Amino acid sequence: MMVIMWKKFKNWLNQNFDNKEDRLRDRYLDIKNHEVTINGLDYFLAKAVIPDIPEILGIERAVYGGQTPWDDKAFQNEISRKQDRFYLVLRRNDWLVAFIGCNLNFETKDCHISNVAVAPNFQDHGLGYFLIAKIVKKARELEFNKVTLEVRVSNEKARSLYKDLGFREAGIKKGYYNDDHEDAIDMVMDLTEEPGIEE
DSSP: OHHHHHHHHHHHHIIIIITHHHHHHHHHHSOOOEEEEETTEEEEEEEOOGGGHHHHHHHHHHHTTTOOSSOHHHHHHHHHOTTTEEEEEEEETTEEEEEEEEEEETTTTEEEEEEEEEOGGGTTSSHHHHHHHHHHHHHHHTTOSEEEEEEETTOHHHHHHHHHHTOEEEEEETTOOTTTOOOEEEEEEETTTSOOOOO
């Protein structure tokens, strides 16, 4: 009798606690593709899929002077990993104009933004702010403790945006970038103490 009760208790425990991570992931990361309005313009927000990769690489080339810091295979690997990666794209009139991606570590409760880029013609329209705010909101919903990212020391514009969003500088990674070995600044948003940000 005790063995049966113990098995029932273990099953109940597994269903109600061990699967919390899966339930949070299913609830908050299974977003429906939909229209959003950012600074008076309509865009289409969607989860990134493999066919988006050529356009994502096109944005990288436009933003990084013809270079693609991540190649086709790297993006395929990232977008295919549904358990611990989350990528979003923004489209305007069916053109992919911005994207963001993050790594989700459910053990450490850390959301690391690994990639964010906006097509040059759409910069300074609030798209980067919108996408980062969306990822921060998802991290909060997943009950994560922090959101992290790296930014080039020379990228004053991005650093200013991240600070406006509530990130703080937390250290330097020397020679972090492969192309020119520029230093990166580690930036952190502590979700246990920071107020929510508006999307």
